[in-house]
Amino acid sequence: MHPDDAQNMNLTNKLRLINQNKSKEILVKRYLLDCCVKLIRFRSGECLPKNLKVARNFLRGVATKKQIHQSEWEIEGNAFGTEYYSEQGVRVYFRVNKDVKADLVQVRISKGLNNRDSRKYLIEMAYFIDYVFCHIQFSSDWLFEESCDQFMCPRLFERYFG
16 A cells, blocks of 8 residues: 555555554454544433443453443444434333433534534444444444444544554
């Protein structure tokens, strides 16, 4: 690959290349978790902060596979709850979730988005977080797409990977 090609790549593709080096796997996972930390302000409730601790402990060898599996399950449930959120609480068995409602308001205010765009942004964010936890649990799971770039921090990327 020509050096100019690497400069023009999005973070998702750069990270995918870095992740192919087995010695950088843990570093990639830590970077992704730090990106999730930056998203906490958009996610109400204790699900994300609590499970970030479990994921960090898992990377240190302190948490068990069962604990990280439970965390990933909770994060995935949170993503489903965000995707199928309904003000009326009748869509697909999900009740009105006050956390999702607060998150939508936070995104609208912080990002200056309308209702539909803030909902789309929040759903994409919830699934990005889920992809991170899938990757923590199973290194072979690389679910990240270009839309994930919006949740990856370029400054953190520079700090981690130069």
